[in-house]
Amino acid sequence: MATLRQKAQAKDTLKACILEYQTWDAEYCKSALLSLQRPASKPEPSTILVENGSLGDSGSDTGEFICTEFEEETGVSTTTGTAESFDVYVSAEFLRHPGYDSCTPAARNIMVGDDSDYMPFMPFADDPTFGWKAYSNEYKYLAWQVYRPDPDLEIIAIEAIQRLTIGGGMDPLIIDAMGLFPARPKPTSTPAITRLTRLAARRDFPTPLPPGWTHSLRYSPPYSDAGPSAVFQSLLDSFCHNPSCLTGYCTVHLGCIPEPVPVVPSVTLEALSLSAEKICGAGCFLTPTLLPQITETEWTEDDEELLRTVLTHSPDALPCDLATICRRPCFEVYKRQGKYLESLKSSKDRAARRRIDKKSGMIFSGRDISSAIIRALVTRSPAASATNTTLTARITVDAITSVRRRFRYSRYTMLSLIDLGPRQWKGCRCIAKTGQAKCDTKRCPCALALRECDPRVCTGCSLRVRRGKWGLGLFISEDANTGDLVSEYMGELIYDDTVQARDHISRHKGRTYLFQLNSKLSIDSGFVGNEARFINHDPKHFNTQASILMVNGEHRIGFFATKHIPEGSEILINYGPEFFKEQNPSGLGSAGGVSTSVATPKRMGNAMGKEVTRVEEDADASYEPSPDSGKGTSQESKAD
Numbered sequence: 127m128a129t130l131r132q133k134a135q136a137k138d139t140l141k142a143c144i145l146e147y148q149t150w151d152a153e154y155c156k157s158a159l160l161s162l163q164r165p166a167s168k169p170e171p172s173t174i175l176v177e178n179g180s181l182g183d184s185g186s187d188t189g190e191f192i193c194t195e196f197e198e199e200t201g202v203s204t205t206t207g208t209a210e211s212f213d214v215y216v217s218a219e220f221l222r223h224p225g226y227d228s229c230t231p232a233a234r235n236i237m238v239g240d241d242s243d244y245m246p247f248m249p250f251a252d253d254p255t256f257g258w259k260a261y262s263n264e265y266k267y268l269a270w271q272v273y274r275p276d277p278d279l280e281i282i283a284i285e286a287i288q289r290l291t292i293g294g295g296m297d298p299l300i301i302d303a304m305g306l307f308p309a310r311p312k313p314t315s316t317p318a319i320t321r322l323t324r325l326a327a328r329r330d331f332p333t334p335l336p337p338g339w340t341h342s343l344r345y346s347p348p349y350s351d352a353g354p355s356a357v358f359q360s361l362l363d364s365f366c367h368n369p370s371c372l373t374g375y376c377t378v379h380l381g382c383i384p385e386p387v388p389v390v391p392s393v394t395l396e397a398l399s400l401s402a403e404k405i406c407g408a409g410c411f412l413t414p415t416l417l418p419q420i421t422e423t424e425w426t427e428d429d430e431e432l433l434r435t436v437l438t439h440s441p442d443a444l445p446c447d448l449a450t451i452c453r454r455p456c457f458e459v460y461k462r463q464g465k466y467l468e469s470l471k472s473s474k475d476r477a478a479r480r481r482i483d484k485k486s487g488m489i490f491s492g493r494d495i496s497s498a499i500i501r502a503l504v505t506r507s508p509a510a511s512a513t514n515t516t517l518t519a520r521i522t523v524d525a526i527t528s529v530r531r532r533f534r535y536s537r538y539t540m541l542s543l544i545d546l547g548p549r550q551w552k553g554c555r556c557i558a559k560t561g562q563a564k565c566d567t568k569r570c571p572c573a574l575a576l577r578e579c580d581p582r583v584c585t586g587c588s589l590r591v592r593r594g595k596w597g598l599g600l601f602i603s604e605d606a607n608t609g610d611l612v613s614e615y616m617g618e619l620i621y622d623d624t625v626q627a628r629d630h631i632s633r634h635k636g637r638t639y640l641f642q643l644n645s646k647l648s649i650d651s652g653f654v655g656n657e658a659r660f661i662n663h664d665p666k667h668f669n670t671q672a673s674i675l676m677v678n679g680e681h682r683i684g685f686f687a688t689k690h691i692p693e694g695s696e697i698l699i700n701y702g703p704e705f706f707k708e709q710n711p712s713g714l715g716s717a718g719g720v721s722t723s724v725a726t727p728k729r730m731g732n733a734m735g736k737e738v739t740r741v742e743e744d745a746d747a748s749y750e751p752s753p754d755s756g757k758g759t760s761q762e763s764k765a766d
């Protein structure tokens with residue numbers, strides 16, 4: 127419960143933010159409007175516009191032309207007459223810019239589920255050949271018919287929460303309970319702040335913001351008196367439980383992976399001690415002879431609880447790591463860890479162990495999400511700011527290193543963190559060249575995502591998009607061998623209804639970026655995707671094949687080389703027999719809004735047959751988030 131002081135503090139902060147924003151906004155709008163104002167341009171003296179007559183090649187020409195001269199100062203035409211002769215300059219023909227849409231870059235698939243029932247706008251509104259009737263039939267309402275919260279209020283709320291939590295040390299749950307924030311969404315089981323934080327992580331913030339304002343709601347640990355286990359629980363709540371994701375406020379694995387359960391210790395304390403490689407510092411449990419000289423510190427009940435909580439989820443953690451989390455000397459932690467492990471031997475705990483064993487879905491090869499988070503916290507640089515991104519990046523990197531590293535261009539890269547071959551990933555080519563953690567080239571997706579080079583996303587460094595035989599194509603700039611992973615197809619994960627709706631747009635444009643993933647989901651890289659969206663089709667000379675693999679409960683599409691691919695070649699796949707077949711050719715973009723419904727949407731891998739290999743295990747176990755989560759995301763992303 128919030129105290130009266132806290133309520134007043136929250137109200138004042140919110141008011142201050144509203145006022146600051148409004149003052150800044152008025153100034154900003156004024157200067158933005160002024161910047162848009164057309165500068166008073168002076169036309170060239172005696173500009174001659176040719177309105178009639180025919181022009182030959184460059185050079186002198188004579189003939190009957192009507193000329194208009196313009197007043198230098200005002201730009202108003204003053205005289206109209208006939209010029210007898212003037213010079214003609216014929217410039218090179220201006221080529222029309224190809225009508226390619228831009229696409230938001232993605233480093234992984236984004237779960238969208240279904241687009242909302244509200245049609246945001248009519249695409250190709252000025253193009254009479256677009257079948258607008260059929261397209262609008264896919265939606266129930268127009269977007270303007272639904273109330274949308276003011277996006278400015280969201281920004282104000284995010285800034286106010288930021289000030290209250292990070293600046294004012296207030297517990298987000300207390301702020302939440304006040305129900306004060308204007309961007310508080312409709313009643314839902316998800317706390318408003320969690321939703322706002324998610325939103326902040328995903329929405330596009332306008333570049334200009336009042337000075338000092340943040341662009342996102344940074345992760346702030348709860349400072350409440352609730353105790354360390356609440357802090358730890360909030361960490362588990364905030365980070366995705368999929369060990370190959372571990373992203374804060376992940377938007378892909380929504381509600382599909384259970385929360386971690388307590389973990390059974392798999393080694394004795396003695397065995398654990400043997401695995402410690404180096405002494406962590408003064409008071410390390412590995413230096414027993416020096417310990418008698420050190421005075422033990424006082425442990426509060428909170429300190430004890432923190433250690434117990436961490437051990438519940440990561441009993442095999444090294445005392446040296448635990449010491450960093452608990453901020454206590456390592457030998458003191460070691461003693462308590464021993465006691466904790468002893469306590470588990472009681473009959474009551476054995477029953478719990480059996481229970482835990484039954485639902486050990488979260489335990490992956492002895493490594494579970496909790497231990498990955500713990501390791502991430504341990505290795506987090508104290509100098510690093512507590513931003514969501516930093517923490518996420520560290521956690522991801524740590525999760526990779528704490529398990530075994532994957533190696534590049536291999537089928538195994540697409541498999542899980544556990545199924546690894548004997549070789550180690552050596553880093554992407556950019557790292558090899560520069561010797562730095564980040565390659566910082568414009569092409570490197572890791573650099574684009576402002577993170578360390580990561581084997582999962584770095585396969586794209588050696589790929590280039592350029593004009594090919596069928597529009598843009600994807601070309602490889604280094605040799606690939608049979609079986610090498612060339613790229614992953616990434617985009618929005620959508621259900622069939624949305625596939626159907628978006629198919630109208632694809633067909634009208636004559637370019638389709640839909641790939642069938644499994645019986646329920648397709649990946650659309652029309653709006654969000656990576657360079658794999660430019661892979662063209664060649665049923666005879668294809669050099670890669672799509673494989674749909676189950677990676678830690680999630681379907682992903684990888685393109686693997688079917689033969690040696692020399693540097694410079696275009697990457698080609700076989701889209702499948704259905705892709706270029708027209709089930710209903712008349713339905714293609716008929717003029718005047720005549721019904722153009724198409725029976726089967728155009729997608730790559732439609733047949734789900736030979737052209738796309740699928741892992742055995744995935745036949746029915748298709749990844750599907752809970753119905754709630756799919757819809758929720760869709761609505762949220764619309765609101766974004």
Ligand SMILES: C[S@@+](CC[C@H](N)C(=O)[O-])C[C@H]1O[C@@H](n2cnc3c(N)ncnc32)[C@H](O)[C@@H]1O
Nearest residue numbers: 596597598636637638639659660661662663664
């Ligand atoms: C996934 S996109 C490939 C990238 C596309 N070339 C571009 O410029 O964006 C698929 C689209 O490329 C075109 N395409 C690819 N391979 C083709 C082929 N063999 N013949 C004709 N069109 C092709 C079709 O328009 C198809 O809908």
